[in-house]
Amino acid sequence: MSVRFTRVSARPHRSVPKSPGQTDRSRWSRACRPARSTMCVCRLPMPKARSLRRRGGGLLLAGLSALVMPLATVADEGEASALADSASAYLRQHADNPIDWQTWQPSVLDRAIDDNRLIFLSIGYASCHWCHVMEKESFSDADVGAVLDADFISIKVDREQQPDVDRWYSRVVQTLNGETGWPITVIMLPDRRPVLAANYLGRDELLTALDRLAAQWREAPEQLDSRAGLLATLLEPASLPEPPAAAPDWPELMSQAESQMRARADTVFGGFGQAEKFPDETELAFLLDRYKLDPSPELEGLLTRQLDALMYGGLADPVFGGVFRYTTDREMTRPHFEKMLYNQALTAMLFIDAADLLGQARYRDFADDIVDFVNGALAMEDGRFAAAVDADHDGVEGGYYRWPASEGALLPTGVSAVEAGPGQVYLLGTSADPDWTGRLANRRDAPPRVIDHPVTAWNGLWLLALLATDATDQARALGDVLWETSVSDGEVERMPGQPGFLDDYAVLSVAYWRLYLATLEPRWKSRAQVLDEVLLEQFIRDGEVRYAREDDSLPYPDSLAADTEQPAPLAFLAESFGYHFRDVRFANAQTRLLATANIRQGQAASFASMLRGQLEVPGKRAFMASGHGRVGLRPGEGDNRWWLDLDLEPGWHVNAATVNEPHLIPTTLTSQQGPLAPEWPAGEELLTSFSEVPLNVWSGAVRLPVRADVGRALQVVLRVQACNDRVCLPPERLVLRAARR
Template sequence: MAGNALRPGNPPVASLAQATSPYLRQHADNPVHWQQWTTEALAEAAARDVPILLSIGYAACHWCHVMAHESFADDQVAAAMNADFVCIKVDREERPDLDAVYMTATVALTGQGGWPMTCFLTPDGRPFFCGTYYPKANFLELLAAVADTWRQRRDEVERASDDIAGELAAMVSGLPGGGPALEPVVCDRAVAAVLADEDVARGGFGNAPKFPPSALLEALLRHVERTADAGALATVERALGAMARGGIYDQLAGGFARYSVDASWVVPHFEKMLYDNALLLRVYAHWARRSAEPLARKVADETATFLLRDLGAGGMFTSSLDADADGVEGLTYAWTPAQLWEVLGDDDGAWAARVFGVTDAGTFEHGGSVLQLRENPDSASRFARARTMLLAARLGRAQPTRDDKVVTAWNGFAITALAEASVALDRPELLDAAIHCARAVLELHVVDGRLRRASLGARVGESAAILEDHAALATGLLVLNQLTGDPDWLTAATGLLDLALDHFADPDREGRWFDTADDAERLMVRPSDPLDGATPSGASSITEALQLAAHLTGSERYGAAARASLAAATPILAKMPRSGGHWLAVAEAAVRGPLQIAVACDPTDSELLVAARRLAPGGAMVVGGALDSSELLRGRDRIGGRDAAYVCRGNVCDLPVTTAEDLAAALVAPV
């Protein structure tokens, strides 16, 4: 039990200062002897015969910063950690596989999870005690208690860790396999169950805290396109409108915070994540495409601009903006009436206070208010001038730091959203940004024919990509293929899908997917979570990509895999549809055919192709080009010298049409 095996001054095996994660680098100067998760670190724990203290968080996490300041930067706490543990720090965004395994254990043991996650493990990685944030005094007591238990009651620790490991293995093996074939009624019942859970008064679903249900709203929009369900459309518009007008949306600079701490979308948890904004851009752009509501276009426009302006770097997109500035959450964003008057003057300041809901009592801490926009301003020009002046003043405040890590999956979401928004908003520069991003990710993140998870500063990390990385990037590339007609995007996408089928599909259970590859690092259990959360699950994302690729290539291998995945997901849609938002979106596209529109034309100069892209609902496929230029255009040519659109639902096709009006009518025909 050599507590001094790693003496102060000895460098850790894997230095955090050299990590490709800004979160790990934030802890490089701690007095704690942090190491990265490596075989050497686990071997050291075995050699010293001490437990592993595993701390998992991410750069934009407020409570991670709090615990770092209170405990990890404290010499007394660090001494206790270094003496009795091998301390390992993990970025959950860089190693989602580790996060998934130990978050499952944490929730199983405590009934809840969150970050920072604090787990105590045996040297071979089995957890025996887990929690989240601990104040310094409590953490010191916990360290002493765990160290004493390890030394004095090792048999109890071993039994507990064996029990937990067994329960985790049973939970993974119990995930659903194949279910009944997908039928429209499955989607209809899932939508009815979702609508019954709506918070009609405040928009969205459930109580505080409230997370943006982006995938679920996209699914409801696709359901509306299929069924013309007015109730579902109203639910979508209430949620999107409430979020757009609430404090969760940055009323000055655009972009959404991660979630609202209250049920009315007023006070956000201020971190801004790439994945949230990409997924929300997609759904707001689709709302703008089908609606005359000015708010839809405004928010989609501003969110796209936020991505390019604030998260863009080297052609790709960085991970997040911090919740804190100078260690204070929300410092950048909150306003008092006096601060508005100081910037705008008395008259305009008082007017802006009414428009943005800024009061003397405040909606946030210390009398500050988070800006909202519950009603449209009575003067657009006055509003624009006030926003410009307030944003300029806000830029003079302390600003949140940015996590510059580039995550493959989240960039895949951004590629898809920007490409689709370029059509909905008629902003071709968004398609250019999506193309540049895709090229940069493929150039940097594909190493020796295999995809990596993340990079930092143009240096790719060692962590292997997981299922969601392959799926989200493939989907984005398939969207680019449709919009550009460039076959290279299709080739790159199918390469990723082939890798996914070869390395992530469960060979023993049809339709089931693992989140890590069969040749990835072997953990205590192999993660396999089909449920959608803040981001779509890897399983639902790969199903979307396979479904698109099946029709764009004619591959029965992809089609069979997509059908098997959807069959495996029907229990989720039947029993817990709110945890299957992206599954429902993919299912809605599937039961509609999925919808395919092939336009025989010169793709560089075709009004009919432009109309097809504008009219196509989410989940539809649109290609344009000459006869036989793609799978969907085989045997399909212009008619009488005019561009012709061929509309198919699955393997059933309508007669071709040559006008935008006839195409619109064909797309709303009952199925």
């Protein structure tokens, strides 16, 4: 079957003007790139302490106890077989298969029970290479279709659209086979107890499994029923580790995590582990934060090696920009060619932070190149951003990124070439030569297709990346577009027609809180508060945080505190609740969720995002006065000029640098880097009922010039006490850090 790669839309979108900074991408489309042919699966990074990855698509027959997935994850949409009308590009790709595909919905699952038929479940996503291969080799085969239609209820699920279903069955496959990836293939009894779990299955292997199980269900159903209980203890909620009785020992867990990451670091080729290499942005961000607090030369060397390996190895596309999802080899030379929006966001934030911390301009250039790539390749007409670029092109995995071997002869600094077949090479790394990049890019006409799924959680990550790269105007525009298109009456859609999950709400809430911190524009705070109310009231039930708003009857199969390809949803929830300084409901909820996060001993590295939230790392902005004010540090003109910005809500003030009563606490600014010369502005007199002497205070917006001969970066300690006409808050010690580009 030939695949014609055109632009794929989730469904028509309301036209919204493009955000500032978005560029035309007429040369672009995208592809989900596969693993090497010996690894018939698009990989999922496993928890770092276990790091189990399974090669090939072999299957394993086993079972569960009577654990079932939620029924109400997607609303009924009429006839379940109408994949052609789905908002999911992945489901529409299978609309012409000779299979009576259904979607995951209650009526379909009930019909399996009524008809006493086995369930065949296939999960994938639109940019996944091996999903393409299985669609072509197995699901387009008439014999496969005939067997499935005769003996099975066949269900298709898009992991981007229904991550709750995907995560549950990913855990099933991982438990039975040792690791997982996509496509996911599961065969279940009518009551949804699995008896087969696999990834990619070729036509013959699939037909053998289908025929055997169908015959066994007709002739000896008791055997399958018995088999379905074999691994119940591994999957039942009761078998999961109990939360610790005491609150986590955060310093100890942080130390464990760093030690585990150092042990896993590949000092020869870069990356972590000895097999496939992922960007591992959350781990590297954690190590960067640790370095901020303890800048040891050893940790700096580790970070530099890892970042350079990512930037100059097979994860980076030197011609069109952006980063690939992972490489299939330890040497980091064989990309898995799909480009995911969340990887672009996390990698851009990582390299911006590294540029400011380590003083490497090339890291900022790399982050800026990622922003240019996303604006040019993934920007959608309605102002949101698409989920991915497909790995395949013209039916060839990574075909868009193969070049004649002659192009590998004269390469610019930072770019290398590896063999990609007879007379062809892949180009890896990062080029600082725009003429070379432009010459090659102009030789391509139709780019890989773009998968236009505007996943809200991933767009929220991209909004955070825009803020990190100082693209504040574009972040504002995206924030408004997301509120207009993805939120209605406080309810978030993950993508058109699909209710949002925990990460969609929590990531977007954090993005709005940080927009408010950056701009002080009230709408961002109001929007974040609306989302947080939904999170508090509808995602926390009986003291447990749930991934889905509906009563899913199962706890989330993997810890919500653990990182996967993306930061843990619980880390965003904890951050968003932490911004409610004066609401005891959120404070209590945050305390409970941190105390019961169940960060497992020996696997601390898998919880890097949760641990980062407990590190007191200085930033360039911070809330003060219990959220009634904000303080920021920024570079000014000249090598030794800086600005300290204080912004207080009406009715609030802080004591100026000089006070009129000895018992009052003045504002001070110090730095361990050397003496500072702040140009303190004059205060204003404030008469109070408790003092005959007027107070000397600052209120409103205060802009404080500071001279400091410290070089490129400045870290300061601000001591301040905020008051209103009724109460004085406890004195605050705020640490801020800013760097020049």
